[in-house]
Amino acid sequence: MARTQIPEWVPLFPLPNVVFFPKTYLPLHIFEPRYREMVEDALGGDRMIGMVLLKEGWEINYDGNPPIHEIGSVGRIIRSQRLDDGRYNIILYGLKKCLIRGERHDRSYRQGRIETVEEPQTELLLAPLKEKLVDLTMRYRQKMPGAEALESILEIGLEDDVLVATLSAGLPLTVLEKQFLLEAGDLSQRAKRLAELMEMGLHTIGQTDGQTEG
Template structure:
């Protein structure tokens, strides 16, 4: 995976938005409503520059100190703002596209309302193995148990993706829980990540019944 030069440059002072309720995965897009003053400033500065920012989870026990600078989980996702809408009172709606995993190295001194960190970017290495086809087959089987509106968007992406990208695309589509998404974000071994997401697809299928045909059978 080739990391865009803008992310490489930003890795020394990466703008970070800690959000306990959501986890961004590479190769997925997350809609966000930005209303806190410190994150309105973050988005404003990002839009005026390279459009780069990261989404991060807070370490357990963050609740009493959310207004300050509670500890961050070490693995986060760096991404690009690919669309934005300016609202009244300086708020924003944005679409943040995940690009690359990043490991926290250090937090920079507070110079802005928002937080900035130095990170090590962690792009996936190319990978080929039987786990890819196993995950694809599991997703094709899942498509027979979910409404077409869901599978129509997922199947073309699964057909094109490979390696770690394949695992991330599927995980972003089927796993809503932030805790589990963070676990997969932190899994740097592509083979293990593919296996884990295949297991998640299997568990989802076990909870679903096949969708009944709505048209004529012949």
């Protein structure tokens, strides 16, 4: 299977509440006129969009070009639906982590000059670390209302890198915690960071439960 060619310049879709991971799927509802144009241009070209997280304070200049985090992910539109009023529903599939090396603003939306980040090709976790993640996920499943989907993630037998990415995207972490995971240098580091964040989350839940019972 031929490798997907990722261009040097891609449209950027900066959001304050989304961190996108390679090898995950991201459904998006596109309603702002500038991002409708972005989707139209992407669909007419290579179908690629770069997702990046806005930095804190973005509200001051949201309609302009507020600062963004340097590391994001580039994805490809694999499904699109244009609604009667011009809005879009799309699904992105994450291809690569990327560095934003520059921007240009000759369209209504931002475009980024990107450099893809190649992580070491290690797709397997050491058994103790994977077992720890599985155990933590099951504990989250028991503690969090409506977290049944976590168990199904384990049951479908995802490859380790996809499992870690899916948990990183799907767990109720803050966007800065998710950005911290995205910026990890390799699978093992991301999994270790994820385990630490999950342990902290479970500790917080335990303290809250104790206060409620008291």
